[in-house]
Amino acid sequence: MAKRFLISLLVLSALTLADRAEAQWRAERPYRGLFAGGIGATNQLLTATASAGTGWSDNLVTDPTGGESFLPNQAGNQFKGGVYSGSGVLSYSLNLGGVGLGATAGTTGQYYAANTQRFVRREYASLGASVPIWRGVTVNGSVAYQPYSLRSMFPGIYETSFVDPVIIDEDYPSSTVHYLSYAASTGYSRRISRRMSIQTGYSFQARPAVTGGAEGFVSHSVSGRLTRDLGRGIGGHVGYGYSRALYSQSDPFTFHTIDVGVDYSRAFSISLSRRTTISFSSGTALYQTVTPKTFQFRVTGSARLNHEMGRTWNAGLAYNRGLGFSDTWMQPVFTDSLSAGAGGFINRRTQLRGGAGLVFGAGTVGSYGDILGVSGGSSLSFAVTRHLNTALTYSYYRQRFASTLALVEGFPQDYDGQSIRVSVSVWAPLFQRPRRP
DSSP states (O other), X not given: OHHHHHHHHHHHHHSOOOTTGGGOOOTTSOOOOSTTOOOOSEEEEEEEEEEEEEEEEEEEEEOTTSOEESSOOTTSEEEEEEEXXXXXXXXXXXXXXXXXXXXXXXXXXXXETTTTOEEEEEEEEEEEEEEEEETTEEEEEEEEEEEEESGGGSOOSSOOOTTSOOOOOSSSOEEEEEEEEEEEEEEEEEEOSSSEEEEEEEEEEEEOOOTTSOOOEEEEEEEEEEEEEEETTEEEEEEEEEEEEEETTSOOEEEEEEEEEEEEEEEEEEETTEEEEEEEEEEEEEEEOSSSOOEEEEEEEEEEEEEEETTTEEEEEEEEEEEEOOTTBSSOEEEEEEEEEEEEESSXXXXXXXXXXXXEEEESSSXXXXXXXXXXXXXXXXXXXXXXXXXXXXXXXXXXXXXXSOBOTTOXXXXXXXXXXXXXXXXXXXXXXXXXX
8 A cells, every 4th residue: 555655646746737727827828728728818608517437446435334435434345446427517707897706516426336336426516706895905705515525635736716616526535415615705905105015804714514514613814914025026024813713512713823924926937938936925823722721833834836838838836834724624723735736738639637735734632743635636638629528537545634633424534545537528618708808
């Protein structure tokens, strides 16, 4: 197992791609692929995608009582065999005068023919909006419905927004229990001099309790920051943030951010088709644990690197260190997480991509290293036409959590798995309104 893990990690490190690279095209580097191409800049776009595939997987378990679980458990017998899969997705986007809106609805199904003969379906839906209401003030909100998954442990290589769709991944292990989540935020930014600016913000997260899933969760966060430009992309900042999270069965959890650190953001343009963007930020944090009631001090930070190669290739790296409140965790966790990726088009029809991630950390109590997760995948796709695509996909994951960590029901403390799949996808634009010059 260890040898297979190391080989998989090396392969994925060599053949990696950002999860959301397709959404990162600049006007100077337009999307050049054949499949799902030819759209251009639009104010509104509605598309439909459907896929069907078959392959091999070992992420299903038959427990001793004869029931099925779609994540391994220590008492179960891990399934290995053929699987058939299918999915359908509708996506809508609106970009008009600074107002952004995104909506997605989809479903996936897997049929495990060997031993279990069971069909499992999962549903996904999301709606997000971003609206500027005054100079320097923007209001954001989103609602999502999806199965529990530990995918949120890994940071996205690119910055995300509220209008981004929920990620539908047929290859990453997810629970058969679904949940609803809400999020909202508002922020204000103003430059008070040539070199100084202020930023304030508020954010809200909520997740109702789900039978067979996690308990209810609500969090509120407020923050303020003063930033001074020091030149050549370097800046210093000082600020303060306060977060309060309430889980149904525990006392409130408080988190104080003593936001003093350095920021760096700069783009190095070699040509219109080759550019490197680097950014990082550092700070400190003080949080109060619930049991026992003590204060802990931590250094926090984040960094991103994106490098464009040629006309279609990208390589990216993202690192984050900090305390997080995730939908699938039943307590706050402090982690170091890393995601890496690279990929692009070999020619207009053929695309190579993949991604790998690592997370290491602990809950608010326990030892650092109680959380360990590795995930990765790679794919090679070939476009037959603008509307028809074929792909070969491989994925690997390894998770290990200490017994002191509270997980959603159905997620074991220690498991690993991999799958390989061949699929055919069909894509069609149902409605589009081009953006006016």
